[in-house]
Each structure stands twice: as C-alpha cells, then as structure tokens.
Amino acid sequence: MFKTVKQNKAYQDVVEQIQEAIMEGALKPGSQLPAERELKEQFGISRGTLREALRVLEQKGLIEIRTGVAGGSIIREINSENLSENLGMLIRNRSVSLHDLAEFREGMEGDVAALAAQRAAKGDLAQLVELLGEAGGHLKQGRKGWDAFIRTDEQIHLELARMSGNQLFIAVLTSVYRNIHTYYENYLPWSKELLQENFDDLRNIVAAVSEHDAEAARQMALEHVRRFNGYMEKKQV
Structure with missing residues (x-):
C-alpha cells in the first residue's frame, strides 16, 4: 500500500501517505494500520521515524494509538469533533491572535444568529429563554x-450555533467557546457595567431570534461581537 520514503524529513512523507490513504477511503474508520515492523519495511524507515509519524497522525485526530495486547x-x-479538538489546541495555546479571533467571530456570529432565527423550533426557543434567565x-x-454569567x-452562543x-x-464555535476563557481572562475589562451591557445584548439577540427576525x-449579534472585541483589543494595547 505504501511507498519507500525519501530520508529527508521522512516522517512527513509517512504522515502524508497515511493521511492520503485515509482521505481516499483506502483505510477505513475502525481498521488498524499494519504492525510497526511491516510499516517500517514498507516505508524503509527506522522505528523512531515511524513513531514520530504516528504521533503526528494522532495529534491530527486521524488515528488512535492503543497499547496492550489488543493495541495498535x-x-x-473523521468528523466535526476532530476539527473541534484541533482548533481547541490552537486556541488554548494562544496560537491564534486576539485580532484573528475577533475577525473570525465578526465574520461568523451574525450568520449563526440569522440562521437560528430562521430555523428555531419552540423547544429551541424555550431552552434559549431559560439560559437567558x-x-x-x-x-x-x-x-x-x-x-x-460568562x-x-x-452556552447561549453555543445554543444559537446548534439552532x-x-x-x-x-x-467551530464549540471549539472557540470551550477555549476562549484565556482571552477573556487576559483582555476583557471586567466590570458590573460591562457585564450588564453584555446581558442586554444577549436579551436583544434572543428576542430577535424568538421573533424569527433573521x-x-x-x-444585533454582529454589533455585540464587534463592541466586545473592541473592548478586549483596547485592553491589549
């Protein structure tokens, strides 16, 4: 299945070949890669190089390395959870700048709120109102x-995404909101007035969604995100 790799950055070649086999369906979810000895022979690499490649594939969420008798x-x-995990690592490590995060949220949150307003069912709206309370x-x-409160x-933003x-x-938003705390802690200028403003924005967004006014x-969602991104960027300076 695999070809002998070039020795310059060999582990990257291994990663690319296995990744391509997964994407093309040659390797199915739940199936197991050949044993290490067989992979070493196919690729023409050392055990250390192979294990480095497998570690990268595991970090990408493409394989799971199991130990023990039934290991391998x-x-x-490949699903949305893999994407969420990888984005989460970037955000937790602050590999994404505050400016990048702000631009991303401004480009997405308004569309999410509009779709939620268009597609909301009665049960969805009840959950949203409960969270607001x-x-x-x-x-x-x-x-x-x-x-x-934060x-x-x-949860309200994630409920809008679900809706x-x-x-x-x-x-994507699940990953963002599960890991955004480090940005809030460092850049959000906490105050009673600011959180009240946040709540007022949320109440207006929920009202618009409840009225199906996309x-x-x-x-409202766009203005909310822009304003609070502005507060955090000012504190960063």
Whole structure:
C-alpha cells in the first residue's frame, strides 16, 4: 500500500501517505494500520521515524494509538469533533491572535444568529429563554456570579450555533467557546457595567431570534461581537 520514503524529513512523507490513504477511503474508520515492523519495511524507515509519524497522525485526530495486547494504531472516524479538538489546541495555546479571533467571530456570529432565527423550533426557543434567565440570575449575584454569567453567555452562543443546524458552525464555535476563557481572562475589562451591557445584548439577540427576525438577529449579534472585541483589543494595547 505504501511507498519507500525519501530520508529527508521522512516522517512527513509517512504522515502524508497515511493521511492520503485515509482521505481516499483506502483505510477505513475502525481498521488498524499494519504492525510497526511491516510499516517500517514498507516505508524503509527506522522505528523512531515511524513513531514520530504516528504521533503526528494522532495529534491530527486521524488515528488512535492503543497499547496492550489488543493495541495498535486504529483509524479514527473523521468528523466535526476532530476539527473541534484541533482548533481547541490552537486556541488554548494562544496560537491564534486576539485580532484573528475577533475577525473570525465578526465574520461568523451574525450568520449563526440569522440562521437560528430562521430555523428555531419552540423547544429551541424555550431552552434559549431559560439560559437567558440563568444569565440574569448570575448577574444579580454581583461579582461572585460573574464567572457563572460568562459560562452561561458561552452556552447561549453555543445554543444559537446548534439552532443554526449547520454542523461546521457548531463544530467551530464549540471549539472557540470551550477555549476562549484565556482571552477573556487576559483582555476583557471586567466590570458590573460591562457585564450588564453584555446581558442586554444577549436579551436583544434572543428576542430577535424568538421573533424569527433573521436580519435583526444578525445585526444585533454582529454589533455585540464587534463592541466586545473592541473592548478586549483596547485592553491589549
């Protein structure tokens, strides 16, 4: 199945060949790569080079390395969770700049809110209103409720993504909101007034979505994200 690799950056060649075999369907999810000895012979490489390649493939979410009697390198199913995990590592390591994150959110959040308004069912709206009520309750607790408020704010954004029905939006925004805390902690100028402003924005977005007003939801979400991105970028300077 595989070809002997060039010795210059051999592990990268191994990664590319196995990755291509997975993408083309030659290696199916749940199947197992050949044993290390066989792979070494096919590629013409050392054990160290092979293990480096397998480590990279595992980091990419393409294989799972299992140990023990039933161990081996198992091909993983490629789905939105893989994408979410990889993006999450970039965000947690702050490999994505605040400016890049701000541009990304401005380009996506408005569309997500508009789709949510168009596609929302009664059950979805009830969940959204319930989360908004929780956010308001946390805000009334004062400073001790701020962390819980931010967590609920994130849940509201994720619920909007889920309501959009777009699997790519869901995967990407799930990754963003699961890992955005480091940016909030470093760049968000925390205050009672700012969190109240945040809550007012959320209430307006939820109202527009509840009324199935896609354009109003889009505009309110966009203005909300732009304003809060601006607050964080000012603190960064």
